[in-house]
Amino acid sequence: MSNQDVMNVLKSLTLEDIIKLVINDEKKNGVNEDKQEIIESSKEIYNIEELIEKYPFFTRYNINKAIEEDKFPVFYIGRKKFFDKDEIEAWLSQKSISKANKKKDKFKI
Numbered sequence: 001m002s003n004q005d006v007m008n009v010l011k012s013l014t015l016e017d018i019i020k021l022v023i024n025d026e027k028k029n030g031v032n033e034d035k036q037e038i039i040e041s042s043k044e045i046y047n048i049e050e051l052i053e054k055y056p057f058f059t060r061y062n063i064n065k066a067i068e069e070d071k072f073p074v075f076y077i078g079r080k081k082f083f084d085k086d087e088i089e090a091w092l093s094q095k096s097i098s099k100a101n102k103k104k105d106k107f108k109i
Contacts, residue, residue, distance in 0.1 A: 019077060020045055023084065044085035051083050055092075 013021075023043050052058050066072035073087035
């Protein structure tokens with residue numbers, strides 16, 4: 001791939017694509033052949049609207065409140081909030097485990 005090809009791929013990247021590339025520390029094989037391969041090799045990242053769309057039980061208010069209390073996995077680029085799918089799913093599974101444990105403790109003899 002020539003330098004011009006690399007520059008064309010980099011120019012076509014959006015901020016979200018660049019964020020995905022920065023987070024994806026597992027694959028450091030250089031620049032992929034085209035933008036699509038770069039995006040597919042990256043982790044899945046959501047902005048707040050995409051997070052609410054993917055998980056409809058979240059509301060903007062609940063997310064912001066949990067973030068303020070440092071109870072929700074988030075990272076910032078500038079003032080924009082982004083959420084890693086793997087971290088969100090780990091957080092949700094931890095919440096479901098802790099709720100199950102509380103129910104067991106409630107009925108303990």
